Amino acid sequence: MKDGEFLRTSCGSPNYAAPEVISGNLYAGPEVDVWSCGVILYALLCGALPFDDESIPNLFKKIRGGMYSLPSHLSDDARDLIPRMLVVDPMKRITIPEIRQHPWFQTNLPPYLQHPPEAVEHEARKVDEEVVAKCLTLQFPGGMSRDQVVQSIERDERTPVRVAYDLVLDHKNAKIRIDELRNVKRHDNQPKTFSPPDPTLLVPGRGPIPMAASPMIAASPGDAMRQFGGRTPLTRGPPAMPSVQHMNDALAEKKRRRWYLGIQSKKEPAHVMSEVYKALLVLHFEWKVLAPYRVKCRWQPPLAFAPSTGPSHAKPIKIGLQLYKVQQHIYLLDFENLGGDAFTYMNLCARIITELKTLSGAVRSMAPPTDMHAPPVGHPSHPHQLHNPHINLHG
Numbered sequence: 211m212k213d214g215e216f217l218r219t220s221c222g223s224p225n226y227a228a229p230e231v232i233s234g235n236l237y238a239g240p241e242v243d244v245w246s247c248g249v250i251l252y253a254l255l256c257g258a259l260p261f262d263d264e265s266i267p268n269l270f271k272k273i274r275g276g277m278y279s280l281p282s283h284l285s286d287d288a289r290d291l292i293p294r295m296l297v298v299d300p301m302k303r304i305t306i307p308e309i310r311q312h313p314w315f316q317t318n319l320p321p322y323l324q325h326p327p328e329a330v331e332h333e334a335r336k337v338d339e340e341v342v343a344k345c346l347t348l349q350f351p352g353g354m355s356r357d358q359v360v361q362s363i364e365r366d367e368r369t370p371v372r373v374a375y376d377l378v379l380d381h382k383n384a385k386i387r388i389d390e391l392r393n394v395k396r397h398d399n400q401p402k403t404f405s406p407p408d409p410t411l412l413v414p415g416r417g418p419i420p421m422a423a424s425p426m427i428a429a430s431p432g433d434a435m436r437q438f439g440g441r442t443p444l445t446r447g448p449p450a451m452p453s454v455q456h457m458n459d460a461l462a463e464k465k466r467r468r469w470y471l472g473i474q475s476k477k478e479p480a481h482v483m484s485e486v487y488k489a490l491l492v493l494h495f496e497w498k499v500l501a502p503y504r505v506k507c508r509w510q511p512p513l514a515f516a517p518s519t520g521p522s523h524a525k526p527i528k529i530g531l532q533l534y535k536v537q538q539h540i541y542l543l544d545f546e547n548l549g550g551d552a553f554t555y556m557n558l559c560a561r562i563i564t565e566l567k568t569l570s571g572a573v574r575s576m577a578p579p580t581d582m583h584a585p586p587v588g589h590p591s592h593p594h595q596l597h598n599p600h601i602n603l604h605g
Contacts, residue, residue: 222553223560224266225249225259229274229298241300244309248295255288256281260296274298287314322387337363341378348374472544473563479503479533479541486531486543489565503533506548509558527554
């Protein structure tokens with residue numbers, strides 16, 4: 211990919227792809243993203259996809275023709291925004307800056323989302339002196355001066371100092387956002403714009419994980435540091451901040467359903483991991499077992515995967531898989547992009563999920579109920595206590 215050149219790769223889920231993508235035409239990135247966001251917005255507000263059909267040719271016909279219907283329950287602002295995002299001609303499609311100024315987007319917009327990405331990125335590079343002062347009160351091994359703490363933070367390496375800084379900073383930002391949300395006047399006849407504090411806003415490269423899925427949430431940054439014993443945690447956990455459920459209790463009158471990133475299962479952890487290994491084997495992945503329920507896998511694109519491009523597009527895609535316990539008898543398989551093209555990564559994740567569903571369906575149809583589960587294992591309170599010495603299927 212070179213600066214100024216158009217893109218040509220047709221990738222991603224067809225239901226979310228823009229007409230120019232599925233048609234194999236040259237396209238630019240922002241216009242395609244606006245179309246996909248329009249599909250997502252439609253799905254969020256309507257509970258269904260705007261373009262959907264069991265027949266791929268019919269699906270492509272609907273997408274190319276922009277054929278969809280808007281439910282009558284949508285607000286006037288939503289009925290204005292969605293059609294402007296799902297315009298077949300990319301040159302006539304609404305732009306991202308125009309979306310940010312649209313009345314639907316501006317309604318009840320939390321203050322922390324009102325700033326453009328450029329301003330957020332600029333703020334993210336600044337070191338918060340108040341947080342640094344708080345970090346200096348923590349007892350790090352050997353003791354550290356202010357300059358040493360700042361240098362450790364600016365290096366952006368996973369050290370105890372950086373972990374403590376992120377925890378304190380996220381906790382501070384969460385309090386600010388809760389206060390902002392409480393001050394936002396909400397109306398029942400207007401679309402809700404609630405979003406929980408995003409720990410990735412000021413910490414690039416870190417993806418959110420379900421709040422109830424990790425034991426690394428501590429009452430205070432100091433507790434977290436004592437919990438780690440002065441060492442950096444091996445896995446990426448969420449910051450020490452009020453949980454999503456806590457904010458819902460304070461801000462919502464009725465219970466909202468939790469949202470998770472990943473694929474859930476009620477099967478035994480050992481059984482889930484055995485199916486994961488089977489899926490990776492079928493899809494020609496290579497993998498390394500980092501822990502009984504944590505796997506690092508790699509997929510090498512075939513030589514014919516991108517024939518029109520150079521060898522740089524043949525780089526392997528690296529994916530991290532980890533099984534978490536989110537509730538009693540409910541487990542979550544989390545996906546993490548460890549390196550490689552983002553579109554290929556999303557496609558591979560979809561293929562893994564599809565293969566897991568296929569394997570699960572085959573087990574249900576071929577095996578009696580007593581054979582569906584692996585030998586019983588413990589039900590720990592968090593994923594790092596999951597342990598089965600027989601789960602390591604890859605040497």
